[in-house]
Amino acid sequence: MQINTPFFKQRAHDALADANLQKALGNLKAGFPEKRAIAVSRMPEFEQLRDQGRDLKNHILEHLDLYLEEFERKVIENGGHVHWARTADDANRIILDICQQVDAKTVTKGKSMVTEEIGLNDFLEANGVQPVETDLGEYILQLRHDHPSHIIAPAIHLNLEDVSEAFHANHHRPKSSDPAVLMQEAREVLREKFVAADVGITGANFCVAETGSTIIVTNEGNGDLTQTLPKTHVVVTSIEKVVPTLEDMTLFLRLLARSATGQEFSVYNTLSSGPRREGDQDGPENFHVVLVDNGRSEMVGSEFQDMLRCIRCSACMNHCPVYGAVGGHSYGWVYPGPMGSVLTPQMIGIEKGGMLPNASTFCGKCESVCPVRIPLPKLMRHWREDEFEKHLQPKAARYGLAGWAFLAKRPALYKPYTRMASWMMKTWAGKNGRIKKLPLAGGWTDWRDMPAPQGKTFMQAWKEQQKAGGQQ
Amino acid sequence: MPNISSGPRVGLFVTCLADMFRPSVAFATVKLLEQAGCKAEVPERQTCCGQPAFNSGDRKTTADIARQTIDAFDGYEYVVGPSGSCIGMLHYYPEVFDPSDSYYQRALELKNRSFEITSFLFDVIGMDSLQEQLRQLQFNHKVTYHDSCSGLRQLGIKQQPRQLLQQVQGVELEEMEEAETCCGFGGTFCVKYPEISNRMVSNKSEFISNTGAHTVLGGDLGCLLNMAGKLKREGKQVEARHIVEVLAGMTDTPAIGEADYGLAQQL
Ligand code: SF4
Numbered sequence: 001m002q003i004n005t006p007f008f009k010q011r012a013h014d015a016l017a018d019a020n021l022q023k024a025l026g027n028l029k030a031g032f033p034e035k036r037a038i039a040v041s042r043m044p045e046f047e048q049l050r051d052q053g054r055d056l057k058n059h060i061l062e063h064l065d066l067y068l069e070e071f072e073r074k075v076i077e078n079g080g081h082v083h084w085a086r087t088a089d090d091a092n093r094i095i096l097d098i099c100q101q102v103d104a105k106t107v108t109k110g111k112s113m114v115t116e117e118i119g120l121n122d123f124l125e126a127n128g129v130q131p132v133e134t135d136l137g138e139y140i141l142q143l144r145h146d147h148p149s150h151i152i153a154p155a156i157h158l159n160l161e162d163v164s165e166a167f168h169a170n171h172h173r174p175k176s177s178d179p180a181v182l183m184q185e186a187r188e189v190l191r192e193k194f195v196a197a198d199v200g201i202t203g204a205n206f207c208v209a210e211t212g213s214t215i216i217v218t219n220e221g222n223g224d225l226t227q228t229l230p231k232t233h234v235v236v237t238s239i240e241k242v243v244p245t246l247e248d249m250t251l252f253l254r255l256l257a258r259s260a261t262g263q264e265f266s267v268y269n270t271l272s273s274g275p276r277r278e279g280d281q282d283g284p285e286n287f288h289v290v291l292v293d294n295g296r297s298e299m300v301g302s303e304f305q306d307m308l309r310c311i312r313c314s315a316c317m318n319h320c321p322v323y324g325a326v327g328g329h330s331y332g333w334v335y336p337g338p339m340g341s342v343l344t345p346q347m348i349g350i351e352k353g354g355m356l357p358n359a360s361t362f363c364g365k366c367e368s369v370c371p372v373r374i375p376l377p378k379l380m381r382h383w384r385e386d387e388f389e390k391h392l393q394p395k396a397a398r399y400g401l402a403g404w405a406f407l408a409k410r411p412a413l414y415k416p417y418t419r420m421a422s423w424m425m426k427t428w429a430g431k432n433g434r435i436k437k438l439p440l441a442g443g444w445t446d447w448r449d450m451p452a453p454q455g456k457t458f459m460q461a462w463k464e465q466q467k468a469g470g471q472q
Numbered sequence: 473m474p475n476i477s478s479g480p481r482v483g484l485f486v487t488c489l490a491d492m493f494r495p496s497v498a499f500a501t502v503k504l505l506e507q508a509g510c511k512a513e514v515p516e517r518q519t520c521c522g523q524p525a526f527n528s529g530d531r532k533t534t535a536d537i538a539r540q541t542i543d544a545f546d547g548y549e550y551v552v553g554p555s556g557s558c559i560g561m562l563h564y565y566p567e568v569f570d571p572s573d574s575y576y577q578r579a580l581e582l583k584n585r586s587f588e589i590t591s592f593l594f595d596v597i598g599m600d601s602l603q604e605q606l607r608q609l610q611f612n613h614k615v616t617y618h619d620s621c622s623g624l625r626q627l628g629i630k631q632q633p634r635q636l637l638q639q640v641q642g643v644e645l646e647e648m649e650e651a652e653t654c655c656g657f658g659g660t661f662c663v664k665y666p667e668i669s670n671r672m673v674s675n676k677s678e679f680i681s682n683t684g685a686h687t688v689l690g691g692d693l694g695c696l697l698n699m700a701g702k703l704k705r706e707g708k709q710v711e712a713r714h715i716v717e718v719l720a721g722m723t724d725t726p727a728i729g730e731a732d733y734g735l736a737q738q739l
Pocket residue numbers: 259309310311312313314315316317339366369370371372373374
């Protein structure tokens with residue numbers, strides 16, 4: 001996927017002016033957070049579960065190699081294949097290879113952010129294999145040559161009219177704006193694709209080491225058809241998704257559903273444990289798991305390790321006031337919101353991704369809802385430290401900070417300086433109490449007034465008062 | 473009046489914004505501390521808590537300023553300031569030192585004795601000693617309270633200011649929608665990403681005025697300057713004040729961003 005992250009500001013500007021998008025974001029804000037709050041209030045032990053989730057993920061990350069090897073062993077035992085992909089390119093080539101081995105023309109796809117991350121669709125298409133997204137949101141996006149703007153509600157930025165137009169243009173049926181009709185239309189079109197597909201590609205929410213199973217969690221059931229109908233099922237997932245046991249998996253399922261959509265349990269929780277065995281009524285003949293690294297193993301042991309706990313629930317973006325203002329496309333790459341602001345610089349480099357960890361007030365809302373307690377603001381601050389050390393911040397910001405630091409470290413200089421600054425602003429405001437336009441502070445006064453200082457600084461006034469008191 | 477000299481010695485962390493923009497907030501804090509029986513002092517060598525450096529990724533400057541602040545507040549039983557954000561920064565100091573650094577222990581120890589003012593009054597001093605004072609106050613207005621992020625999520629300040637406010641006669645507290653959502657100030661964020669910040673503070677301004685409150689109160693001047701600036705730009709009549717002004721009975725000064733006629737006459 002093309003990297004547009006350096007243009008975050010421009011994209012945010014456009015997003016703020018896009019009335020349709022703003023309406024959609026308003027719905028999101030009212031939807032997921034409220035549902036999550038209700039689900040959490042119904043479960044008194046939710047905070048303890050979050051602690052357990054954090055601790056268990058930390059344990060897994062400490063022993064990642066062991067659990068991955070165990071998982072691999074079990075998959076092979078079950079008759080499946082495991083492929084290790086160090087980079088996005090490696091992953092794409094491995095998947096194409098599997099498709100070519102079975103002479104695949106079309107592949108159906110369940111929803112998967114990892115395949116977005118590696119740019120699988122474009123790669124397959126360029127190599128003569130037609131991918132078909134089967135998650136309704138992803139399908140709509142594919143028709144529109146668009147990309148997800150949210151990790152679990154990919155088409156959240158679109159409205160009904162957009163969908164209606166996309167279907168009309170592609171399905172050659174009468175135009176309808178009735179959601180039920182559109183849904184039925186999608187079902188009919190996709191059903192043919194399911195049956196025709198040679199390979200089904202899904203992601204995985206978790207990989208269970210104990211049994212060699214992968215699981216997908218959906219609310220549409222499209223994933224089930226994707227993975228059971230074609231002869232070959234390829235699971236494309238990333239290395240941090242492994243959990244030790246089925247029991248451990250259920251802990252995360254409970255956290256995931258509530259944090260994501262406020263459901264107690266998602267509608268479809270489908271486990272895949274290898275190819276069809278004798279006596280099985282359905283299932284693929286070939287079962288492959290592609291374990292993508294793509295920079296993750298570098299995060300193990302680094303200051304960003306905590307980020308690998310992420311279970312992709314989307315709670316952080318659903319509650320983020322910045323995401324809520326500008327939407328997911330502004331972030332300019334695959335992962336939006338607070339989790340994207342930490343992950344994206346890791347995957348595309350801080351030189352290109354630096355805008356994101358800076359676009360935060362550190363309000364801490366994301367951390368307060370994250371089911372595995374990832375300290376997202378702290379990790380964004382680590383990126384800022386990285387930028388600072390590499391002198392990547394804009395010159396004006398760097399010099400401004402240096403000038404301020406020089407004064408702040410010298411109380412004897414700081415005091416006369418603050419006195420002067422207060423006095424100047426007060427004078428500038430005159431008798432108005434506030435300033436409408438302040439030179440060098442356009443970022444502030446273009447949008448709001450600057451309340452004027454009262455006059456003297458406190459340090460000055462306090463000293464005078466103490467002196468006067470002493471003389472009495 | 474309580475016996476002033478018998479109470480704990482408290483170092484006032486003034487905060488840059490109270491120092492430069494609204495000294496009356498620091499004076500109100502001193503008054504509240506003294507009413508609570510504390511001996512309030514203002515260490516000379518304090519400047520800023522260092523948050524701008526910390527949040528810009530400049531660890532060295534952060535550590536330098538942290539050392540300066542730790543030294544400046546050495547020996548005080550408590551350190552109290554009128555800002556959850558700045559006191560929250562003091563609580564981050566242990567993170568900026570290596571545990572082998574001699575300042576690490578001192579940073580931990582500073583963290584344990586520094587408090588935001590409403591939390592200090594409610595959690596440390598206790599309502600019993602304050603109630604009598606507060607009940608003598610009058611503020612006959614409908615107010616709404618904005619929860620600033622660091623105070624709320626880092627320091628757990630939610631009920632403290634509300635409980636204290638409720639003692640003041642005439643105060644009618646009307647909660648706004650999304651009181652816990654960030655106002656969009658975020659230190660340098662508001663000038664680095666002004667349009668996003670503007671959207672956030674516009675939402676906030678709407679939520680505030682929807683309550684029909686006469687005054688919006690809060691515990692952090694950064695947020696209050698931001699919200700007051702937006703309310704004024706939009707021509708809304710709502711006033712903005714730091715909560716300590718109400719709790720100390722010092723609401724005769726013009727609200728934030730209001731014309732200071734008294735001073736204008738002097739000029
Ligand atoms: S960072 Fe936390 S809240 Fe955000 S998607 Fe990941 S697990 Fe969910």
